Amino acid sequence: MVTTPAEPSPEWDVAAVDPDEYAERIGHRGPLRPDLETFTALHRAHVAAVPFENLDVMLGRGPDIGLPTVVDKIVRRRRGGYCYEMNLLFAAVLDRIGVPVRRSLIRTGDPLVHARPRSHLVVLAELDGRTWLGDVGFGSGPSEPIPVDREARSPQGGWTYRVTEPFGDGDRRVQELRGGRWETMYTLIPDATFPVDVALANESTSTSPGSPFVKRPIVVKRGPASERRLLGRTLTEVRPDGSETAKEIADVDYAATLAEAFDLELTEDEAKLVTAAIPHPSDAALG
Incomplete structure (x- = not known):
């Protein structure tokens, strides 16, 4: 239960979220307190319970990221979502239990290598005198918060992450250790983020x-020892050492695969619409 209710943030409509209902959805049985232990436990439970997925986009619905709609979809109908849905929900819960949080719209990859627009949403929390990165909406991302204020390895199961010291452009890179090399997942930007920025993104x-x-379709669920990834019709299991196994999923097995591998339930008609939207190899390149 919430032990320290906070004043709702009207700017982000967090009053639409019930922290206890959310905790039940993700299987969190501990207290809901504004501390690092709770923040970490909620982050870990969310990533384990809720897959990253873009199926509403493939169904032509264009996700409504208003929190009442997000709560109904992810919490009550037990669907997944992508970064705006997932991290807006997560930030709202943290806000409600009293954790000081900021929503931050950032760039994927490294802008010094290939500049991309600000299109990924993360959460930054201030706890125990430090800044922590929370991200339950990246798919192939961390299971637990990562400290931002100093460059140090953050081992999480078989995966290892770090946040770099600021580069020459003043921005920090969030990196994962892959095959002995640090690869940039995305770049933190100090600019303020407002609801209108997230809506446009x-x-x-x-x-x-x-x-x-x-x-x-893009559906991802990362655990401590492996990651399941469904891209189009290809289901891949990726391990921290870089090894992977893949298989093609027939259209008739698509709904069952979503249910068994990701705990996602689509109606028969929805599954048909999703598979009908997947290009075949003979179609134009996916990009």
């Missing part, structure tokens, strides 16, 4: 022809 991500999320 969601609109572009869910409708732009250049967005990867409109081209094929």
Whole structure:
């Protein structure tokens, strides 16, 4: 139960979220306190229980990221979501239990290598005199918060992450250790983020022809020892050492695969619409 209720943040409509209902959805049985232990436990439980997925985009619905709709979808109907839905929900819960949080719209990859627009939403929390990165909406991302204020390894199961010291441009890179090399997942930006920024990013991500999320289903769930990833019709299991196994999923088995591998339930009609939207190898390149 919530032990320290906080004043709702009207800017982000957090009053729409019931922390106890959310905790039940993700299987969190501990207290809901504004401390690092609770923040970490909620982060870990969310990533374990709720898959990253863009199926509403493939169904032509264009996700409504208003919190009442997000709560109904993820908490009550037990679906997954992508970064705006997942991290807005997560931040709202933290806000409600009294954790000082900021929503931050950042860039995927490294802008010094290939500049991309600010299109990924993360959560930054201030606890125990430090800044912590929370991200339950990346798919192939951390299971637990990562400290931002100093460059140190953050081992999480078989995966290892770090947040770099600021580069020459003043931004920090969030990196994962892959095959002995640090690879940048995304870049933290100090600019303020407002609800209108997130709304515009969601609109572009869910409708732009250049967005990867409109081209094929993307469903991801990462655990301590492996990651399951469904891209189009290809189901892949990836391990921290870089090894992987993959298989193609027939259209008739698609709904069952979503249920068995990701605990996602689609109706028969929804599954047909999703598979009908997946390009075949003979179609244009996926990009």
